[in-house]
Amino acid sequence: MESHKSKLIHLIFKIKTMKISLCPKCKKPTLKQATNVSGWLAPDMYECTDDKCGYIGRIYIEVDPKDYKLEDESDLNKEEEM
Secondary structure (H helix, E strand, O other), X not given: OOOHHHHXXXXXXXXXXXXXXXXXXXXXXXXXXXXXXXXXXXXXXXXXXXXOOOOEEOOOEEEOHXXXXXXXXXXXXXXXXX
């Protein structure tokens, strides 16, 4: 039986190694699996839940949480105006 301490160490390691999945179109962390059978019967498909984006596809961007900085809305508005 695994001790409580080793379970805690395993959980901390898992949290530290988690990656953030970004939509390749809007660059936001709003992806979810598109279907329930993704990866089993069919290749993994991802869908962006952002209303303005609408991306559905197999490709996503994976980043380390410490390297990802959420842009504030003023930065996003400046990009849209250009």
